[in-house]
Amino acid sequence: LEGLTTGSTFVLEQPRCVFEKYSNADIWLVVALEHTAAAFNNSVAPGTAESAFQNFPNTVPAYMTLNATLANYPCPKPTGDITVLRVGSETSCLRDDARPTCNGPLPGPGPYRVKFLALRGSEPVAETDWSQPIMLRTAKSPNSITMTDGGHSAGMIALTTILSILFAILLAGLLAMLIFWGSDACGGSSTFSKPESVTVRRYNTHHVYDQPAARL
Numbered sequence: 055l056e057g058l059t060t061g062s063t064f065v066l067e068q069p070r071c072v073f074e075k076y077s078n079a080d081i082w083l084v085v086a087l088e089h090t091a092a093a094f095n096n097s098v099a100p101g102t103a104e105s106a107f108q109n110f111p112n113t114v115p116a117y118m119t120l121n122a123t124l125a126n127y128p129c130p131k132p133t134g135d136i137t138v139l140r141v142g143s144e145t146s147c148l149r150d151d152a153r154p155t156c157n158g159p160l161p162g163p164g165p166y167r168v169k170f171l172a173l174r175g176s177e178p179v180a181e182t183d184w185s186q187p188i189m190l191r192t193a194k195s196p197n198s199i200t201m202t203d204g205g206h207s208a209g210m211i212a213l214t215t216i217l218s219i220l221f222a223i224l225l226a227g228l229l230a231m232l233i234f235w236g237s238d239a240c241g242g243s244s245t246f247s248k249p250e251s252v253t254v255r256r257y258n259t260h261h262v263y264d265q266p267a268a269r270l
Contacts, residue, residue, distance in 0.1 A: 059190050062159035063142035069170045069182065070137060071129035076179050079172040080123060085141060085160075086116035088187050091167040096178045106154035107147075111161065118171070119157045141168070163190045 058065045066083075073081060082100055086093075093115035098104045100118040110117040120139060131137055147156035160166065165187035172180040 059188070061163075061191050063140050064160075064166070064188050064190060066139045066141060066168060066185075068127050068137045068139055070127050070131055072170065072182065073124060073127075073172050073180055074129060076172045076174065077124055079174045079179055080121055081127070082118045082122075082171045082173065083120040083139070083141065084116050084118055084169050084171050085110070086167050086184075087111055088165040088167050090115035091184050096171055096181060097176075099176050100173070101154050103154070106151070107156040107158050108149065108151055108154065117154075119155050121155060160190060163192045165189045 069081065073079060084094060084096075090111060098118075100121065103109060104114055105116070105118045106114065107117040107119060120141070128135075142158065142160045144157045145159060147153040148158045150156065166189075167184040167187060169184045170182045171178055
């Protein structure tokens, strides 16, 4: 899951182990705004103009969507089953009046309240309590974002830029001075003393031979 709430959707736990006594009932999700939830009439039939997603919240206090049966919500939960519902995930039926039970994107940040309603035919036989208010995420205006320790203000960025420029100028000046001193040292006059003459005397090599033995 990408998150519990987005700008137009939110996630709910499936109603597992809630409606076991009503095996032949259809289970619907009812979605209302917090201030319109009390006006919802559970005798309103799903799939009609009085409970259509496309009319919410202008002319209807709540809409009914995500039709299911107990087969969709087995109890206990099999291992590996996904046990959540994402409300507001369908975009293709947003303005399709032929699909009044569309699970379309929610029209605003809320807050919303939801509940599950079990119907046998058109007769309500069981329902859950309304949920706690659910708020969706909203984008912040760039002007409303306050820079704290995690960000940098415009003044701090300007100061950092100025200090960087001054440091670069100082470094360039130091490098120029080093180059000047080096060239001055290399271009100065140097005094060389005349090397003393060295006289090398030549010697002839005399071979030494074994002397013959003295004649007795």
